[in-house]
Amino acid sequence: MTKKSFTLLLSSLLTLSMLSACGGNNNKEAAATKDPGASTGTNTTATTDPATAEPEKPTEIKIMLPLNTTDTPPDTIKNEVEKLTNTKLTYQFFPADTYEEKLNSSFATGSLPQVTYLKNQTTFLQMKEAIKDGQFWEIGPLLSEFPNLNKLKPEILNNTKVDGKLYTLYIGRPLARQGIIYRKDWADKLGLKAPANTEELFAMAQAFTEKDPDGNGKKDTIGVVDRNELVYGAFKTVSSWFGTPNNWAEKDGQLAPEFTFPQYIDTMDFFRKLREGGYMNQDFAATSKTDAVNMFTSGKAGLYIGGSMQDIDSLNKDLIKNVPDAVLDTHSMVAGPDGKFAQWMIPGYNNVVLFPKSAVKDEAELKKILKFFDAMMTPEVANLMYWGIEGTHYTVVDGKAKATDNKELIEREVKGFKDSVIGEYETNGMYQSLNVLPGRIHAEELVLENVKYGVADPTAALDSATYTSKGVELQQIIADATYKYMYGQLDKAGFEKEVENWKSRGGAKIIEEYNAAYTK
Amino acid sequence: MPKKYKSSSELKKRLWRNKLLYVMLIPGVLYFIIFKYLPMYGLIISFQDYKPYQGITGSEWVGMKHFSRLFTEPDFLNILANTLILFGMNILIYFPIPIILALMLNELRGTFFKRFFQTLVYLPHFMSWVIVVSISFVMVTMDGGIINELLAYFGFAKINFLLSPGWFRPMYILQVIWREAGWGTIIYLASIAAIDPGLYEASRMDGAGRLRQVWHITLPAIRGVIITLFILKIGSVLDLGFEHVYLLLNSMNREVAEIIDTYVYTAGLRQGQFSYSTAIGFFKSIVGLIMVMTVNKVSKKIGEEGVY
Numbered sequence: 065m066t067k068k069s070f071t072l073l074l075s076s077l078l079t080l081s082m083l084s085a086c087g088g089n090n091n092k093e094a095a096a097t098k099d100p101g102a103s104t105g106t107n108t109t110a111t112t113d114p115a116t117a118e119p120e121k122p123t124e125i126k127i128m129l130p131l132n133t134t135d136t137p138p139d140t141i142k143n144e145v146e147k148l149t150n151t152k153l154t155y156q157f158f159p160a161d162t163y164e165e166k167l168n169s170s171f172a173t174g175s176l177p178q179v180t181y182l183k184n185q186t187t188f189l190q191m192k193e194a195i196k197d198g199q200f201w202e203i204g205p206l207l208s209e210f211p212n213l214n215k216l217k218p219e220i221l222n223n224t225k226v227d228g229k230l231y232t233l234y235i236g237r238p239l240a241r242q243g244i245i246y247r248k249d250w251a252d253k254l255g256l257k258a259p260a261n262t263e264e265l266f267a268m269a270q271a272f273t274e275k276d277p278d279g280n281g282k283k284d285t286i287g288v289v290d291r292n293e294l295v296y297g298a299f300k301t302v303s304s305w306f307g308t309p310n311n312w313a314e315k316d317g318q319l320a321p322e323f324t325f326p327q328y329i330d331t332m333d334f335f336r337k338l339r340e341g342g343y344m345n346q347d348f349a350a351t352s353k354t355d356a357v358n359m360f361t362s363g364k365a366g367l368y369i370g371g372s373m374q375d376i377d378s379l380n381k382d383l384i385k386n387v388p389d390a391v392l393d394t395h396s397m398v399a400g401p402d403g404k405f406a407q408w409m410i411p412g413y414n415n416v417v418l419f420p421k422s423a424v425k426d427e428a429e430l431k432k433i434l435k436f437f438d439a440m441m442t443p444e445v446a447n448l449m450y451w452g453i454e455g456t457h458y459t460v461v462d463g464k465a466k467a468t469d470n471k472e473l474i475e476r477e478v479k480g481f482k483d484s485v486i487g488e489y490e491t492n493g494m495y496q497s498l499n500v501l502p503g504r505i506h507a508e509e510l511v512l513e514n515v516k517y518g519v520a521d522p523t524a525a526l527d528s529a530t531y532t533s534k535g536v537e538l539q540q541i542i543a544d545a546t547y548k549y550m551y552g553q554l555d556k557a558g559f560e561k562e563v564e565n566w567k568s569r570g571g572a573k574i575i576e577e578y579n580a581a582y583t584k
Numbered sequence: 585m586p587k588k589y590k591s592s593s594e595l596k597k598r599l600w601r602n603k604l605l606y607v608m609l610i611p612g613v614l615y616f617i618i619f620k621y622l623p624m625y626g627l628i629i630s631f632q633d634y635k636p637y638q639g640i641t642g643s644e645w646v647g648m649k650h651f652s653r654l655f656t657e658p659d660f661l662n663i664l665a666n667t668l669i670l671f672g673m674n675i676l677i678y679f680p681i682p683i684i685l686a687l688m689l690n691e692l693r694g695t696f697f698k699r700f701f702q703t704l705v706y707l708p709h710f711m712s713w714v715i716v717v718s719i720s721f722v723m724v725t726m727d728g729g730i731i732n733e734l735l736a737y738f739g740f741a742k743i744n745f746l747l748s749p750g751w752f753r754p755m756y757i758l759q760v761i762w763r764e765a766g767w768g769t770i771i772y773l774a775s776i777a778a779i780d781p782g783l784y785e786a787s788r789m790d791g792a793g794r795l796r797q798v799w800h801i802t803l804p805a806i807r808g809v810i811i812t813l814f815i816l817k818i819g820s821v822l823d824l825g826f827e828h829v830y831l832l833l834n835s836m837n838r839e840v841a842e843i844i845d846t847y848v849y850t851a852g853l854r855q856g857q858f859s860y861s862t863a864i865g866f867f868k869s870i871v872g873l874i875m876v877m878t879v880n881k882v883s884k885k886i887g888e889e890g891v892y
Binding site for chain 2: 173190193194284349350359551
């Protein structure tokens with residue numbers, strides 16, 4: 065008997081490693097909702113049946129969204145929003161770090177809630193196939209019924225269309241907010257100006273490393289701090305200054321990917337020299353964002369490139385704890401070797417929200433949910449969700465919101481909701497932020513200025529089936545090759561060989577598909 | 585060895601007598617049915633182009649498409665080799681260490697010291713891989729990590745531990761040993777404790793020294809446990825701890841660090857290719873099953889008890 069049950073135990077343990085990578089958590093989930101139909105049932109029964117609902121009865125909405133803080137926020141803000149919008153909201157927060165996993169496993173088991181926030185543009189691209197498959201509601205034709213949603217910017221909506229149809233609402237972000245956050249006190253001490261071109265940028269990194277900017281007599285500082293991220297780290301921002309196109313551009317009358325352009329190689333050379341000279345952190349290919357930020361805020365590094373210049377507030381807050389007399393400033397607009405300005409632009413949104421058909425059963429229900437989002441785009445609700453409760457989380461000064469100095473309170477109670485507000489202040493009427501830090505005020509000016517030199521991604525609204533299914537995997541080949549080049553393990557020929565490898569594994573098809581969509 | 589019962593009534597009687605034991609078995613059996621057996625139904629999707637909205641019943645059947653894609657993937661052999669090498673290191677380098685450690689702990693005299701060291705070696709087990717990897721990152725980074733600073737201080741060249749393919753495997757196995765070795769001793773220590781002290785006394789009378797006692801009494805006594813654990817370890821042949829490897833993986837060491845688990849993660853979960861990743865998981869399980877059955881057979885052939 066004991067041996068029998070042991071066999072049972074053993075074979076069970078062994079046989080079950082399907083979807084093994086998602087770990088125990090997802091195994092349970094797969095078991096709990098193995099039949100998508102069943103879970104759909106539970107979701108819809110949980111929501112209000114529009115036919116029988118009283119007109120005043122609050123709409124019940126389940127919302128799943130990524131959480132960028134460590135703890136789930138309390139209901140303070142939620143309760144207020146419910147009062148204003150006549151809804152009964154259930155928020156399911158999941159940590160942003162593992163959100164893709166959560167998203168995909170919920171999707172695989174058919175258990176997405178009525179309102180599903182994605183994580184970023186990449187997750188949106190991955191969802192495109194399912195969207196085309198008709199698994200989410202198309203909302204384009206309904207928007208005109210909602211006065212506030214109708215204000216969303218058409219050019220950005222256009223960037224989020226799939227096969228020319230609109231399925232999503234977007235969370236707006238400035239088009240070009242990437243740039244440099246640097247130690248102005250160091251620069252002043254060494255008599256350096258903000259870098260006007262890539263050569264001066266290199267010189268600054270060199271000086272920050274070699275000329276002892278912190279004046280402690282030791283060579284313990286570095287110029288640039290970067291992390292293991294080619295897009296949202298320093299690389300992409302600098303590559304746009306070098307004149308590399310934004311993901312794709314025309315070359316000999318055809319769309320070609322950025323890494324086939326000579327400027328991409330120039331950018332890699334730039335970083336290769338930075339690394340070889342010791343002017344940036346040597347382990348950047350294995351450095352996490354947290355480690356990179358720590359290196360900067362501990363006063364070890366002088367240039368933080370890429371990411372949003374608006375992050376200066378939080379970097380400054382942590383830096384002055386360690387180095388009280390540090391001064392930060394922001395900068396963008398670094399001319400390339402040919403003297404021209406160019407700035408990488410995002411498509412105007414950082415995330416979108418989808419409405420799965422498995423959870424929203426008919427158009428009547430969809431309209432009720434959209435009504436909630438329409439209300440979210442009124443100044444009243446948008447301010448509440450973005451800034452919190454007036455008097456507690458912020459005050460209004462000169463018609464702008466001034467967040468309370470108690471940053472922890474905002475982190476805890478507001479941040480979770482802040483990241484879900486649809487639109488931007490131009491469309492939802494919420495307060496702009498009142499900035500006091502000179503570097504931040506400068507950043508806001510630069511964000512507006514950047515757009516003038518912004519380079520858009522011509523494929524933002526285009527589709528490639530191969531890219532959707534294999535793009536991320538293939539991109540890995542390029543990312544690996546790029547790092548190897550920057551670390552001096554590949555030469556130009558070696559890099560080009562990897563590009564050929566990318567082409568033969570499906571890249572050629574991606575090029576073909578984008579071009580077909582482009583000329584249409 | 586279970587006895588053969590003469591009649592079914594005798595069996596019934598025995599069952600009835602032990603009824604409480606069987607009641608206690610129920611939660612465990614239910615657990616396996618619900619969380620381990622029912623999900624196997626999901627393996628079906630590895631033969632389909634699974635579309636969540638259409639479900640298992642509505643998705644299109646594609647036969648072995650996903651399996652053949654896996655086997656024809658240019659990186660497949662490399663990934664499989666990486667997986668097997670890490671597994672081999674686990675077996676050859678890691679596996680004996682808890683045994684040696686347990687024997688050493690057993691030789692420690694004085695309960696206090698024994699307890700103290702025991703606790704000390706199993707504490708790391710309670711740290712997550714994120715912590716373990718972060719600690720090593722801080723120690724070995726080129727940007728001020730203590731080990732590289734020491735190397736530089738003594739005039740050696742700094743070593744890029746984090747980004748060189750050659751250092752990935754040593755770092756991996758050292759971290760496994762640091763985190764798991766102490767924890768692994770528990771079961772060996774327990775079975776050592778069960779050895780009849782009379783045996784040691786008798787051997788001392790015959791003039792056996794410490795080493796002789798270990799060799800002729802302790803080791804043979806725990807041989808069964810070692811073999812059982814060995815077979816179990818073989819069963820998890822391709823499970824190397826996804827999280828651990830994923831945290832160590834980067835663009836510079838991918839050629840040696842990409843294993844089946846991390847590949848499933850990038851191809852499957854991050855890209856939403858459910859059928860494909862399920863097929864890979866399925867393949868992994870089958871390999872594990874075959875390995876266990878083989879080792880179990882071998883172990884029985886050489887006269888040891890297997891696990892079943």
